[in-house]
Amino acid sequence: MFLCVVECCAQEHQRNIAIVTTSPENLPSANIDQYDIRMKALEQKLEEIEREKVKKCSPTSCVKLCDMTSLVMEKSGETVTKAANDSQCQTTCRPGKKGPEGAKGDIGPPGQIGATGRQGAKGERGTPGQSGAPGRQGAKGESGTPCDCSRYDELARKVQILEQTDKLVADGWYRVPSYPYWYKLVKVSSYYQTAKKNCERMGGRLAANGIRSRTIRSDLLGKFIRSSGNSIWIGLDDLEKQYNWKWSDGVLSTSYNTPWGRGEPNDRNERCACMYQPLQYQIADLRCNYKLYYLCEKYLKNSLLALN
Known part of the structure; x- marks a missing residue:
């Protein structure tokens, strides 16, 4: 249990430490030496915590370990802005039973109709075919000789x-x-x-x-x-x-x-x-x-x- 708590609380405090230590260039130049000393002291304490990972932990030691971690932070002179509370630690160490599934949410309103696609460009009109040349008119036949039909009528x-x-x-x-x-x-x-x-x-x-x-x-x-x-x-x-x-x-x-x-x-x-x-x-x-x-x-x- 000790290892579990150490991992839980150490991870949280590492994030807090990262918040403090990620920007040393932003500190005033007069405080750089003190910053280095505090960082070394903190690192030593963290190493001691790591060595205790092998030890067994009990359910009741979760709060104490978190308090100890806070104490390490205080001894190093750092202000912890986001320390983990008891409930977070307990929740992390022993997750509670899964609650009942929530009611299904209402169907959301239908999405808006998408914009009409742009009409394709109209193809170019083909050129009309050429008309065939008119046929040549036949030559006019010669006039026939007048027929005297009286003979045939008589016949x-x-x-x-x-x-x-x-x-x-x-x-x-x-x-x-x-x-x-x-x-x-x-x-x-x-x-x-x-x-x-x-x-x-x-x-x-x-x-x-x-x-x-x-x-x-x-x-x-x-x-x-x-x-x-x-x-x-x-x-x-x-x-x-x-x-x-x-x-x-x-x-x-x-x-x-x-x-x-x-x-x-x-x-x-x-x-x-x-x-x-x-x-x-x-x-x-x-x-x-x-x-x-x-x-x-x-x-x-x-x-x-x-x-x-």
Whole structure:
């Protein structure tokens, strides 16, 4: 215990001595000799204390040893400014029991938000790429020679007519050479009014213009009328006004344009005309309710131009 106390108190007094002795240059020059003497005496006393470290110490000797240390300091003529008290010595020699842990302190206020970092420098804008050079304009072509399309238009019309001609031929129509009229002998025995309507349905009429023409009438007789062996209805009647004979194309009948047979017309009840077979196909009046073959006529504009 003695060693423990000596260490405790000696350490404290060494600090006090250091306070006194660290600055001898600050003392007045007249006191330097006395300072040296006191220092030597103190050092001797400290050596004596060191020799006593080997001795046992007891709990009750702590205060006495501290008092002895203070006495050494007094004998050396030094003023101890920070001598250790009894409680400090006792605490140093025998630490007390650890007290209970204190209550947890309150959470401190949150720290201030740090300053916003400086924005990075904006990069430099790149230079735009160069635009491509415009393509070179092609050379202007030479002007073409004007086209005379009249020949082609005429040819197109002829082709159209020929197409119509082929269809007419296929349907049994016949064209007298050098004339733009087409004829079809329908070998179906029919009343006059029925024959008239059927020709109109086919885009024509009962034959009129060609019968007034000696040339056409002669061609038709030789082509297919005589060979039929039957009387043929044609487009001539006085149904609109009795004794006022009119052709189907609206032309009035006269002795010059109508090849009547001898003594014809001869019966007021016979109001429709035909190419009468007993009279060698001269024209005669006949009752309209007789059933005969009939001859249709169709005018095709420009057909002569296309076929001659």
